[in-house]
Amino acid sequence: MFRRVAIVAASTVLVLVGSAAVLRAIDFGNENSPTIAQAPNERPGKRGHGLMRDLNLSADQMRSIQQIRSRYRDQLDNDRTAARQAQQELRKLMAGSAKDDEIRDKFRQVQSLRAKAAEAQFNSMLEMRGVLTQEQRQKFSEHMEKRRGEMRERFRDRMPGI
Numbered sequence: 001m002f003r004r005v006a007i008v009a010a011s012t013v014l015v016l017v018g019s020a021a022v023l024r025a026i027d028f029g030n031e032n033s034p035t036i037a038q039a040p041n042e043r044p045g046k047r048g049h050g051l052m053r054d055l056n057l058s059a060d061q062m063r064s065i066q067q068i069r070s071r072y073r074d075q076l077d078n079d080r081t082a083a084r085q086a087q088q089e090l091r092k093l094m095a096g097s098a099k100d101d102e103i104r105d106k107f108r109q110v111q112s113l114r115a116k117a118a119e120a121q122f123n124s125m126l127e128m129r130g131v132l133t134q135e136q137r138q139k140f141s142e143h144m145e146k147r148r149g150e151m152r153e154r155f156r157d158r159m160p161g162i
Contacts, residue, residue: 051139051140051143054139054143055132055136055139055140056136057136061131061132064131065128065131068124068127068128068131069124071124072120072121072123072124075120076117076120076121076124079113079116079117079120080117082113082117083110083113083114083116083117086106086109086110086113087110089106090103090106090107090110093106
């Protein structure tokens with residue numbers, strides 16, 4: 001039973017880490033890091049710079065992506081905060097003397113909140129995808145596949161035996 005929960009939790013973490021990598025590439029909510037909606041020469045040497053340069057976004061594309069980001073920023077922040085808070089509550093229940101049913105209910109709540117955040121994230125990515133040309137989509141996809149592989153490697157290094 002514990003192994004199954006560990007596998008589900010590990011899978012959920014991988015999905016969330018991969019999603020976080022996608023969002024970092026387009027920078028939701030972090031005003032100090034580059035976004036694909038910034039001009040390539042604004043922040044040389046910072047993470048994401050190569051992606052911005054490779055995508056070669058037009059001014060209209062940059063503006064559209066910034067607008068999409070703005071529309072989803074608060075919702076994503078709120079959804080992620082709620083999911084983190086519920087996860088902390090789940091950890092406390094697991095460490096304490098809560099009944100199994102209470103822990104299961106909290107786990108379902110965590111899953112639901114994560115799904116809500118993931119759906120908002122997906123919707124924003126889908127909108128941004130509509131702004132990109134086919135060539136830009138392909139370059140972005142290749143970049144993200146590389147990042148997912150790096151994330152998987154880091155996860156494997158941290159979680160031996162899973």
